[in-house]
Amino acid sequence: MFLIFLGIVVLMAGFAINTPSLTFSRFSRPAKVVGGVFIVLGLLSSGIKQIDAGEVGVQSLFGNVGQSTLSSGLNFVNPLAKIETFDIKTQNYTMSAVHDEGLKEGDDAIRVLTADGLEVVIDLTVLYKVIPSETPKILKEIGVDYQNKIVRPITRTKIRDNAVYYDAVSLYSTKRDEFQNRIFKSIEGNFKSRGLLLEQLLIRNINLPTSVKQSIESKINAEQDAQKMQFVLQKEKQEAERKRVEAQGIADYQKILSTGLTDKQLQYESILAQKEIAKSPNTKVIIMGGKGSTPFILGDK
Template identity: 30%
Template sequence: MFQKKSSFLGSAFGLILIGVVSLFSLSACTNPSTPAGHEGYVFEKPRFFGAGGYKDTLRGPANYGFSLWRNQVLNIDMQPNTYTETFRILARDDLNIHFNFHAILSVREGSVRQVVEQYGGENWYPRYVRETFRTYVRDAVQQYDSRDLKTQRENIAIEVSEKLRAYLADTPFSLTKVVIGNINYPEIVATAVEKRLAAQQLLSEKETQKAIARKDAEIRIEEAKGIAEAQRIINATLTANYLQHEAINAQLKMAESPNHTTVYIPVGTNGIPLVKESR
């Protein structure tokens, strides 16, 4: 009886032990995966034994597969992403300028192990790039007066791009482009600019009115010249003989008219008649 009981207890203990081991094994299994556009840094994080550390690289989308070891993955986005920095910088004329600067950066393929082990993994931008990027922007902007920044924005972007590319040349990171966002001046400056533009517009209108008045005066002068010339020609042609000729022609026309009521008395100078209206 005792022997059977011992055998039963031994079997039960064995089943319990197997169950515990099975549960432990299942909980210890991992299946690291990496999404598309990413590379995965697979590493071992053992509980009680094992060397740990880097195991393999995954290029997404991919799975590492089930393992009894405590394998994990750190995924790094390899696609181009835009990193934006906001600035308030004193320009060369000590005016505080507010603007954003954008850098499009990506991680080179096949470099995930280097990124994780040397550059801080997924925090590579704030740890390795951000402050250098901001320094290059400040240095470039402070070479110009505030009023020149909008016209020089392309030159500033080129200068920052060249410096940042040189800085990243021997790293796993690649610069695609840098872009300056809207440049905002202090409100007092914006108001002053608006007033200056309004004054320029008013001045332009005044110049236009002045030009119109000048043209009107020229037209009137030309008209006066035309009238004077006409009068000169008329005066030159109004001789006594001409007036006498015109008077005689007028008399003939009136004489030929059946309904005239005017009587001509040819007692004027040079035979030009005096005219009397009949009532």
């Protein structure tokens, strides 16, 4: 547009000095030619629009939005039309309590009330992209600032609406994935009706009130102590069972000995043992005998 404006100015100057009485009237014709060249170059440059990779363009002329989109590369457009570009790559919108981590400065986390009336702070990231074919509709109905007009308010509202179905502890632990999927489904339809495709919803962190955290920690410690005591009791039970089996084995052994050995057998075993002792070179005299029998002497002589 600058070249067109400059060309018009030079062309008008050429006509203005086209007066024979002026000493520099001889420059009138060259000025007209230069002005015409600038206008032509301006029209050509304004009629060609480059769209970068991962973007699409939408034309608007005097407030009227075109229905077609301009793809990446060079496109021939109306020189008078205004071109708005839309990023169609995956975008993310983060709301975090950590300073400078989200797209808003300061604490931008979402504070919600759970079913048990406790306030929970949620850090969240939304992954989404613009649907290319819907960009004319977005420009006409929403504008280019769709993050602050659609992504942010809808996400925050739906999270608050769904958090009331869960208590704080289950939201933090067992129901976290269920809560995330529920939010995704409720947001997905709203985004799609406005030309946005929701790809993923990531709950990055859930901060509970201090009193709830202390209760959870106490419960975890109690469960750990109970598991430890259960292990000790199980070990003692196994040890008692081992001793019972050992005692039973000893009792059974003694029972067998008391019922299975006779006096004659014991006398015979005694004779064999004493005979082995007599064979020892260190043994000199062994006196053998028993109740009601005549003792006799064994020796090496």
